[in-house]
Amino acid sequence: MGSPSVLLLSTYPILKPRHGGQLRARALVEAYRAGGFEAAHLAVVEKGAFPRGALGPLDVEFPTQDPRWFLGGQDVPVSNDVRSGDFAASDDAYRRVLASLPRKIDVFHLEQPWLLPLVQRLKQEPRYERALIVYGSQNIEAPLREGIFRLKGLKHSELVVGRVLELESTACRLADLTLTVSPADHDVLQRMGARTVLSAPNGIEAWSAKPRLVERWRTKLHARRIALFVGSAHPPNVDGFVKAMGDSLGFVPPDCRIVIAGGVGVHLADHYQRARFNTLNLSRLEVTGELEDEELAALKTLASVFLLPIFEGGGSNIKTAEAIYSGKPVIATSTSLRGFDAYARLPEIQVADTRDAFQAAMRKALSPSSLAPANLEGAGLRAKLLWNQSLGSVAPAVRQLLAR
Amino acid sequence: MSTMSTIWFDVTTIVHWQRPPVGVVRVEAECFKYFASLGRPDVRFCHFDKRAMSYHEISAAYVTDIIGRYGSKASAPREPLPSETVTTAKRTTQRAERMLRRFSPTVRDPVLELAKKTTPALRTALHHYRRASTAVGALSTQLNEFTKPMRASPAPDAGPSPAPFHSGDVLISAGLDWDQKDRVYLYQLKLALGLKIILFCYDLIPVLLPHLCVGEVAGMFARYFVDVAWCADEVMCISRSSQRDFLSLVHETGAPEPKTRIVRLGSNLPEHQEESNIDDLVQDKYLLFVSTIERRKNHEVIYRAIAQLVEQGRTVLPKIVFVGMMGWGVADFLSDLRIDPRVRGRFIILNHVSDAQLSQLYSRSEFTLYPSLYEGWGLPLAESLAHGKFCLASNSSSLPEVGGSLVEYIDPWESRRWAERIAHYLDHPEELARREKAIRENYRAPTWSDTGRTVFEAAEQLLSNSSPQGPDASHASPTH
Numbered sequence: 001m002g003s004p005s006v007l008l009l010s011t012y013p014i015l016k017p018r019h020g021g022q023l024r025a026r027a028l029v030e031a032y033r034a035g036g037f038e039a040a041h042l043a044v045v046e047k048g049a050f051p052r053g054a055l056g057p058l059d060v061e062f063p064t065q066d067p068r069w070f071l072g073g074q075d076v077p078v079s080n081d082v083r084s085g086d087f088a089a090s091d092d093a094y095r096r097v098l099a100s101l102p103r104k105i106d107v108f109h110l111e112q113p114w115l116l117p118l119v120q121r122l123k124q125e126p127r128y129e130r131a132l133i134v135y136g137s138q139n140i141e142a143p144l145r146e147g148i149f150r151l152k153g154l155k156h157s158e159l160v161v162g163r164v165l166e167l168e169s170t171a172c173r174l175a176d177l178t179l180t181v182s183p184a185d186h187d188v189l190q191r192m193g194a195r196t197v198l199s200a201p202n203g204i205e206a207w208s209a210k211p212r213l214v215e216r217w218r219t220k221l222h223a224r225r226i227a228l229f230v231g232s233a234h235p236p237n238v239d240g241f242v243k244a245m246g247d248s249l250g251f252v253p254p255d256c257r258i259v260i261a262g263g264v265g266v267h268l269a270d271h272y273q274r275a276r277f278n279t280l281n282l283s284r285l286e287v288t289g290e291l292e293d294e295e296l297a298a299l300k301t302l303a304s305v306f307l308l309p310i311f312e313g314g315g316s317n318i319k320t321a322e323a324i325y326s327g328k329p330v331i332a333t334s335t336s337l338r339g340f341d342a343y344a345r346l347p348e349i350q351v352a353d354t355r356d357a358f359q360a361a362m363r364k365a366l367s368p369s370s371l372a373p374a375n376l377e378g379a380g381l382r383a384k385l386l387w388n389q390s391l392g393s394v395a396p397a398v399r400q401l402l403a404r
Numbered sequence: 405m406s407t408m409s410t411i412w413f414d415v416t417t418i419v420h421w422q423r424p425p426v427g428v429v430r431v432e433a434e435c436f437k438y439f440a441s442l443g444r445p446d447v448r449f450c451h452f453d454k455r456a457m458s459y460h461e462i463s464a465a466y467v468t469d470i471i472g473r474y475g476s477k478a479s480a481p482r483e484p485l486p487s488e489t490v491t492t493a494k495r496t497t498q499r500a501e502r503m504l505r506r507f508s509p510t511v512r513d514p515v516l517e518l519a520k521k522t523t524p525a526l527r528t529a530l531h532h533y534r535r536a537s538t539a540v541g542a543l544s545t546q547l548n549e550f551t552k553p554m555r556a557s558p559a560p561d562a563g564p565s566p567a568p569f570h571s572g573d574v575l576i577s578a579g580l581d582w583d584q585k586d587r588v589y590l591y592q593l594k595l596a597l598g599l600k601i602i603l604f605c606y607d608l609i610p611v612l613l614p615h616l617c618v619g620e621v622a623g624m625f626a627r628y629f630v631d632v633a634w635c636a637d638e639v640m641c642i643s644r645s646s647q648r649d650f651l652s653l654v655h656e657t658g659a660p661e662p663k664t665r666i667v668r669l670g671s672n673l674p675e676h677q678e679e680s681n682i683d684d685l686v687q688d689k690y691l692l693f694v695s696t697i698e699r700r701k702n703h704e705v706i707y708r709a710i711a712q713l714v715e716q717g718r719t720v721l722p723k724i725v726f727v728g729m730m731g732w733g734v735a736d737f738l739s740d741l742r743i744d745p746r747v748r749g750r751f752i753i754l755n756h757v758s759d760a761q762l763s764q765l766y767s768r769s770e771f772t773l774y775p776s777l778y779e780g781w782g783l784p785l786a787e788s789l790a791h792g793k794f795c796l797a798s799n800s801s802s803l804p805e806v807g808g809s810l811v812e813y814i815d816p817w818e819s820r821r822w823a824e825r826i827a828h829y830l831d832h833p834e835e836l837a838r839r840e841k842a843i844r845e846n847y848r849a850p851t852w853s854d855t856g857r858t859v860f861e862a863a864e865q866l867l868s869n870s871s872p873q874g875p876d877a878s879h880a881s882p883t884h
Contacts (some may be wrong), residue, residue: 224592250630250657254591265704277657279623280630359658 004402005038006134009115011025011081013043016054018262018290019232020318024202025111026395027387028136032109035395040102044084044093044115058100062087073162076156076289078148081114082163089117103127107398110175111136113167114118120174132401134394135175140188146237147312151372169193176401179394181264182339186298198397201339203390204321213298221286221302223257225366227331228303230296230319233263236312244309245331247275247285251359256366259286259303261296305329305365308336309358321385324349327378330359346378409446409572411863413439414459415467417579418453423756425471426613428606429785431577432863433471434670438856440464450575452585457568569599574863576602578640582624586632600866602859603636605629605664607780608649609700611640616700616733616777626653633659638862639830640667642781643802665862670852671786672805682764686752689722692769692793692828694762694784696775697738697753698731702775702798707740707747708819709826714746718827722770727762731774761859771829771836774798782806790849794839796825810843 012019014026025041032039042058055061062069064080069087071079087093097118108131109118122128142165149157169192172178178194180186181201188196196202231237249272252258260268265287273282291299300306306323310333317339323330324343331350343349350365352358383389417432418425425433439447449467450459569575577585581603593599597813609630614622632639633654639662641647654661695701706724713721741751757765766772772788774797782803788795789810797803797812807813816820830835 224595246658248657250633250654250659254588254631254634255595277623277626277630280627280657283627363658363660 002104002293003036003038004033004106005040005102006109006397006398007101007105008032008039008041008109008111009119010041010043010101010111011045011084011114013050013055013059014041014043015056019234020202021112023204023318024136024138027203027205027391028109028111030230031387031391032395032398034388035399037107037395037398042097042101044088044118046080046084058060058097060088060093060097062127071156071159074159076157077154078145078152079160079163081112081161082145082167085113085115085117085167086312088115089121094118094121096232098122098125104404105131107132107134107135110171113141113164113171115173116174122248122352132176132398133171133174134177134179134398135171135194137168137171137185137189137309138181140185144312151239151312152235160270167262177397183341184338196401197207198393200322200394201390202318203385203387204318204325206325206386207293207297207300209297209301210294213294214301217295217298217302221257221259223286224255224368225304225367226256226286226302227252227258227305227307227362228261230261230300230322231264231307233267236310237262237264238267238271240309240311241307242271244307244352244355245362247272247281248277249281250277251363252284253363254283256284256287258284258307259288259299261288261291261299263290264268265289277301283400293303300326303328305331305362307362308332310336321390325382325385327382329365331358331365342381343378345361346381408570409574409867410570411439411447411570411860411867412450412459412573412575413447414451414575414577414579415449415462416577416584418467418470419451419462420584423472428502428578428580428604431604431669434852435576435578435856435859436464436467436471438853439860440468442860445501448568449679454584454586457586457589459569461568470497492518499700501744516788520644522596536747558629562566567593567597569593569597571597572600572867573597574600574602574866576859576863578604578859579699580589581632587628589722591631591635600637600863600869601635602638602640602862603632603666605632605639605641605646606651607642607646607778609778609780612649613700613778616698626657629653630657633662636662636858637866638663638665640665640859640862642669643779643805645802646780647807663857664838666856667849667855667862668856669781669783669791671783671849672851682761682768685754685757685761686723686725686765689770690725690752690768691722691771691773692727692765692788693773693775694727694765694787695774696731697726697734699733699737700777701728701731702777702816703734704737705816705819705822707737707744707751709822710750711744711746712820712823713827715748716823722830724751724773725765727755727757727765729755762787766793769793769811771795771839773822773826775814775822776800776803777816779803785811786849787846789843792840792844792847794829794836794843796822796829810839810847 008025008029010021010025012022012025013048014022014029017023017026029039029041039353040058041056042060043056044060044062045055047061047063051105055397062080062084064083069083070076071083105128108122110116110119110133113135119133123131123133142161145164146157146161149160172189173193175194176196178189178197179200180189183199186197186199229241231241249258266289269285269287272278272285275281288299300322303326306324306326306328308317308320308330310317312335319337320336323332324340324346327348329348329350331352333353334351337344337349337351344351350361352361413436413472415432415436417429418436420430436449439449449462449464452459594601597664608625610617610622610625610630613673629650630653639650641650641664644666647666651661651664653841693703693706697703703726708719710724741747766788771794772784774782774785774788774795776782776798780802782797785795785797785803785806789807795807795811797807797811797813800816804813812825814825
């Protein structure tokens with residue numbers, strides 16, 4: 001008998017991971033491999049959302065504008081992921097998926113509930129009927145989606161939220177093992193029907209920056225201290241930053257900068273360009289856009305302060321783990337620290353849940369007398385943030401289930 | 405007071421200025437005179453070289469010589485009204501100036517003066533009008549450089565470059581800092597040395613009334629004042645109104661709140677030795693309005709008031725004399741003055757008058773007008789009172805602080821009220837006389853010495869509160 005095999009399914013490719021979900025999915029694949037599994041990954045991705053070179057061999061593109069996959073006949077925004085499972089389980093797509101899969105799969109790891117219809121149909125295949133289902137919950141998705149619809153004033157939330165709730169609760173009930181990223185989600189998942197829930201918090205990869213790149217950024221940014229915010233273009237990242245900072249960045253000293261890396265930057269640059277004090281704001285901001293890992297590593301090394309202005313969302317955040325792992329001052333909302341309760345007591349972590357508190361913490365952190373070097377205490381605790389530790393129990397737990 | 409520490413007075417604006425000092429330049433020049441008059445070894449002078457990004461000491465004698473050379477020889481050419489013959493060379497000049505008028509006076513005036521003397525692009529334009537478009541374009545590019553947000557500062561790791569300051573010194577700057585200084589560099593110096601810094605807040609007009617300025621300049625000034633809040637240990641505000649505006653901006657933007665202090669600007673004109681004759685400038689009775697001619701100063705309300713009086717059948721009126729440089733945004737207004745038959749010949753515009761001539765113009769006026777929409781202080785109102793002249797003034801911003809009960813205030817938008825009160829005082833010379841008597845008896849013009857003394861006291865207090873930092877309190881060296 002060979003190594004057990006696992007197919008991890010998600011709605012984003014993992015060849016070149018950028019955002020948190022991609023990073024987690026890839027880390028899971030690697031955790032399975034490290035645990036002796038043969039691990040493959042299949043993504044059903046929004047057509048055109050990723051360059052061809054970013055797609056893996058099993059990945060399938062979902063034509064989101066095809067009316068056949070609209071929810072209740074409506075072209076509802078913020079629902080592509082929710083609809084991707086129905087597409088993947090439909091005859092044409094399913095046949096293509098099935099043809100590309102290995103004959104032996106012992107475990108379907110469903111990362112987020114979106115592709116549940118595909119997994120359910122695959123489980124009807126005789127060759128996969130005994131396969132286990134592991135459901136990787138990253139958030140309690142239904143309330144999160146409802147919040148996005150409410151915040152943006154979008155219509156047809158009932159169509160989307162109802163479907164999300166159905167997928168989520170069914171995934172919990174069908175899964176042999178459910179993974180959760182935070183203690184707060186643990187109970188909710190159990191109440192939704194999950195039989196066995198295992199904690200598998202988000203983690204990070206340790207980074208080391210090339211001195212050449214650190215120097216290049218130091219020269220380019222030309223700032224005594226920088227406060228770093230890394231985020232995707234996910235709307236709550238934009239809203240959270242503005243909520244925490246306000247419309248004026250006058251609380252940043254003239255020789256310091258807030259550096260914004262990732263897709264969120266273009267939206268924030270636009271916001272602060274339109275704001276009344278735009279010249280002031282732009283003098284305090286540096287927007288880098290999406291960065292390669294090594295460039296981001298250089299920025300993280302150079303940063304004096306990490307910012308986590310996140311007010312919405314459940315689960316736990318990889319950006320939070322990276323910020324804490326740095327050992328540098330972190331200014332964070334309570335929400336952003338969900339799942340990292342043990343770390344909230346570290347001296348370098350400053351919780352700020354209002355604009356005034358965030359600005360005051362920024363002023364203090366960027367002042368010449370503030371704690372600048374990394375805090376060496378708590379190093380043992382921070383080491384637990386690495387993926388190999390945070391996901392270390394997943395493969396053994398799945399093996400145990402297979403052994404039964 | 406520490407015997408080791410020095411009070412530095414920054415004279416950068418003075419050393420770059422080329423003509424009689426007005427506004428901010430006068431404040432710096434008059435404060436310099438006071439500081440220099442103290443003759444104290446612990447009071448020294450410096451200027452900032454933006455290209456080299458460094459401060460340098462400069463002798464009081466050298467600065468005094470500069471001020472002496474540009475002080476009193478100005479002629480008073482009469483500014484041509486738009487109806488007068490304009491030569492091609494003048495047209496070219498006006499074209500360049502029109503472009504410059506898009507900028508606020510605080511930026512434009514020094515640029516214009518410097519540009520006229522030193523900028524090859526404008527010099528070319530003035531002499532080769534056919535190539536004016538190209539030249540003005542080149543100048544525009546230079547101006548964009550001039551007005552764009554500051555970027556270049558020394559690398560922070562390298563720390564600020566050497567300066568003559570020592571740990572614990574006090575640096576005072578009252579000049580055109582938004583153009584001539586690098587606040588990032590100044591902030592780094594402050595951190596590196598524990599330098600105590602006093603800066604000035606004249607007004608927040610570009611921030612509060614951006615529609616009366618150019619948008620980009622408005623943004624630049626908001627940033628400037630926030631940087632001031634970060635750099636300054638104390639900010640000298642020229643009125644309670646400016647202080648209120650400054651602190652309001654500080655709170656709104658999240659900047660730290662420095663200590664603030666009110667400093668009254670002197671309104672005594674320097675005593676002039678030269679003889680002055682204004683007979684060739686204006687022969688008739690006149691009402692005087694001293695100010696740059698720009699939208700914010702609201703010359704238009706006076707035009708409307710005079711037109712209304714004429715419409716009411718009041719054809720015998722004193723002349724209205726505007727003394728001031730041309731600002732931006734008044735082309736239509738000047739065109740109205742030229743075309744409107746009701747007011748043709750009733751307005752005289754004078755520019756580049758000497759201090760002596762200005763003093764005479766005040767003294768001989770019937771009374772003065774100051775309908776400005778917003779001010780940081782309102783020096784012409786104070787000067788009017790200093791010359792014993794009654795003023796009809798706007799009731800906005802800081803002006804009631806200047807005139808107290810000696811002045812009559814009018815809503816700057818109500819032209820009918822202006823017409824009514826102008827007519828009233830023309831018809832009641834006895835009341836005007838009573839008003840002037842009250843001014844003579846009650847008004848004490850703040851002197852420039854008072855201004856200099858207030859600033860010096862602030863510096864001394866900071867000095868007594870500061871202590872040299874670090875084991876080596878010698879020259880500026882980075883501590884980070």
